[in-house]
Amino acid sequence: MAKRFGGRFSPQPRLDENDPRLSARPAPGEIRHPLESRTRWVTIMAIPFLISAFWQDPAGLALHLLAFGSIASGMWMTREGLQAEAAYDARRVARRPAIPRKLFGGILTGLGLALGAYVPGAEAGAGVIGLAGAMLHWLSFGSDPMRDKGMEGIDGVQQDRVHRIVTEGEAHLKAMQDAILRTGDRRLEARVALFAAAARDLFTHVEDNPDNIGALRRYLSIYLQGARDATIKFADLYAQTRHPRARQDYETLLNDLETEFAARRAKLLEGGRADLDIEISVLRERLAREGVRPPPTPAEPAELQSPMTLDDLLIPRESEKPRR
Structure with missing residues (x-):
């Protein structure tokens, strides 16, 4: 995305990213997961299913279109899951995502690969390819957060x-x-x-x-x-x-x-x-x-709690004078 020029010697300098007043918490639209770009590449790699669909018979056309749509939908769900995971990781107190989007994304991706590899009479091979694709999706993108974080004792x-x-x-x-x-x-x-x-x-x-x-x-x-x-x-x-x-x-x-x-x-x-x-x-x-004595809190001596002078050390206090 293009950005307006600005810098140290610009008449209207832009915001200094190192300004200490800036918060460590980013805006919701600025939270990015480092693996989000992978979903785009996987969708691009599924384009051959879309192109080859128009050279198939009606059944093949439907299967290839469904394969591309399933993979694209799976990558969209995966990207949404990665964004939810990034927002989850950015907070100290957070609930787990209500919908396991990456899990559904992996299922849709495996289904799309199985549909694209389907050949009449070789259903087992298509199922193996779909299962392998779902497993590779899990290894590439990981799983969704499955538990709340920092929610103990919170209403x-x-x-x-x-x-x-x-x-x-x-x-x-x-x-x-x-x-x-x-x-x-x-x-x-x-x-x-x-x-x-x-x-x-x-x-x-x-x-x-x-x-x-x-x-x-x-x-x-x-x-x-x-x-x-x-x-x-x-x-x-x-x-x-x-x-x-x-x-x-x-x-x-x-x-x-x-x-x-x-x-x-x-x-x-x-x-x-x-x-x-x-x-x-x-x-x-x-x-x-209950009779259990907690460890005593270390306290300073009374004579050290206030500043002392040389006269305080040489002249005895009233309580320390010898009685006659």
Whole structure:
């Protein structure tokens, strides 16, 4: 795909990919599996079934067309399964795909090879070829994720709610990035990309901690929807007027929202640490009641908890003075 030129010495430099403010979480459309290109090549290799079909009798025509359609459908299912697997691997907390797409893709691929190799009187040979094709598909693309990851102790209903809200938030971010393209300004595109990165950091935190969705729902729905509407209106206005005040106000809005997202995420992290401290203290009290003494927490001596001077060392304290 062609990309607009931009670089260090360009009057409108493009976004620096090494910017530390960028999120490690990619956008849903940017997640790619390294084996996706194989599905395209397998589909291309099945084209001879499509071409040779028109030189066959009616039965052969149908078989060859079905063979090509089955292989192409299997590769489409496999590509969808690879994308689902890439999204699964990119998250620390994820559910297994609801449909084992790679498994169905392998079955369709084997069926297509069996149909293409079918000859009357040699059905066993066609079945062996189809079975071998399905096995080679499994060896080439692997199997689908078959178990949930990081879901122990997480409410499934809350996780589904988080998924719906995050999907809605991603749609708002995509609309913002599409709208800002109308301005033709690379700096503004980069600024919106940085804002999207900050929002996706919050998405990652919510997916890892679904219990916090109640506190973040307003930020993930109302605020992002407002940012989307503001971006659309600004893009229409700035594309016509190029008014610097409108640009400044829009960038100030993004700065305020991005700061609010970062502050909210930090506050939730601090709240998580406080909850952990409370749970640890309650556990220690229960162990003490049952006669099991937990290992003592190493504490600093009292005299080391505050800074001491030379006078403190030479002059005895009131409690250490000898009694008369």
